[in-house]
Amino acid sequence: MKQSITLERVGKFMGLGFLTTLKDLFTGNLEREDFISFLRKVIVPLASILLFIGLWHLGAKALFQREANFKIEKALTDQGQAAADDMKACIASGDVSCQPNTLPAPSQVWDSYKSLLKDHRAISDDKEAFIQKTATINAKREANGQEHITYTGRPSFIDQIIMSLKTVFAGFLLALIIAVPLGVLIGLSPTLRSAFNWFIQIFKPVSPVVWYLLVFMIVKTLLIYSNDDSSFIISFISVGLCSMWATLVNTAMGVSSVDKDYINVAKVLKLGPIQKVFKVILPSSLPLIFTGLKITLSVAWMVLIAIELLAQSPGLGSFVWEEFQNGANDSNSKIIVAMFVIGIIGFLLDRIMLTIQNAVSFNKNEGI
């Protein structure tokens, strides 16, 4: 059945119903009763966002003042009145050297966001120029059988985001490849289920940090003869192993609890074992499998930051860690920018999975 993809459909499907209301507002379609729902769906969230920013602003200002006062008092007790006055003037002038280091205000975060984008553009231009400059040399080197000269400059914030997405998708794919087939086997066989149960119960709650260390131990030895950077491999394997449990458990549950009516149909039609798995058991457990995959993806994104941070593999995690250690004036606000980016990407990933999940799921009573 073909469905035209309209803003309305996609919006509703992805739980972004307010888009429709917003459209109606601009096209003048809005009924009087709809106005209340418009208030609730658009105005209230907007108001709460403004309120949040306002509270954040006030909180940041209070924290700033507290630390500024402390600095001035400290200068007074340590070095006397003149130093305290200097400090006061220095803070008021906005000089970088003496600014209190605390929660940044919304406006600072916005400035950092813009500067990160500017930085990205600069780095991209730089890269472009580099590639053009080395094009002839690289062609020559290739002819001589030598390796290319590659750009080794610092990655921009956007590059880090892309790296993180790559890592999370590699980890997610690994989880999918391991957990779905294993879950199906465990679900089909009560013997395997009891054989694997202790394994799942013990390894499921293990923290991402420990998974990272475990994977590090193994991969480091496996790749001992290789000169390549193994941090990407280590971090995506850790992400995959951390996040695969929800899919494993959900798949096993879906497969082992297929509706008895469907099994009876398979029996009456006398389907062979393989047909039975692919035509009846798997389709009927797809909704649960996708519920598991959705949890897996969100867990993968959540643990990714911690694992990248440990593995020192490029990405948002190491970005946050480097900024924290860097301690520059705008480091804190860059960390907050990263926080929002992480949150928004996590939300979008969740929505995408929800959309897929809705597409494959069916109501249990539909066939009955």
Place this chain on the structure above:
Amino acid sequence: MAYLELNNICKTYGHADDEVEVLSNINLSIEEGEFVAIVGFTGSGKTTLVNLINGLIQPTKGEVLFKGVPVSGTSHERGVIFQNYSLLPWLTVAQNIYMAVREVFPKKSKSELHALVADYVEMVNLTPAINKRPKELSGGMRQRVAVARALAMKPEMIIMDEPLGALDALTRGNLQDEILNIWGKEKRTALLITNDVDEGIYMADRIIPLRPGPNATLGPEFKIDIERPRDKTALNDNPNFKSTRNAIIEYLMDIGNQRKSKTQKEYILPDLQPKSFVGHF
């Protein structure tokens, strides 16, 4: 030797303290080409009996013989229309039926199978809905898909568990005729579970009541001596029809009343009127 034989069947569910004997001492034999209807109260064990015959479950005691061989599992020779339709919700109407016929006729080509599917969908008047999924169908439409699926498999014996319950009178009549048509033309054997005495009389050669459970047993059989093909409108004036119908209903009311007075003394149960018959008095 009968075509289908049930000898001293008992079926219990549960273990130890929770053990309930749903069916006790069921004896039934059906000849080849016969059309037998079983009427019974809800919860008396009709579906259990059907599953014993089609081979989905095994009896606790006794044996089911199909053409003289004990039934140990399902078979394409015995087709089933499930009471709860049991369509696969992720497949369309056509796919649900196609999946069944492909298993039964592995030698037929794809286009032959598709033609077969189309024929049976047409027969149950669902051609406009052929590419719909079960969730887009009404209860009656789903029931018709289940009928088409079972009949398309062309089983030697067709076992129907209240197959027309959710249909309106008109569609119901049409499908009754289709089933009778296929049964008569292709010399099948049929077992119909129903809660509609009129339906039983219109379609069957014999009607056997199933007494209410637990420990349900089959009651005395009622032969329907009415010429085929039967005419629905003329049936009402047939003296034979009237007397048979009255006899069956009287019998069912009797056991219904017995059960009511018995159950009130022993344990408190919801008042189980034989509600399915009420509309047909």
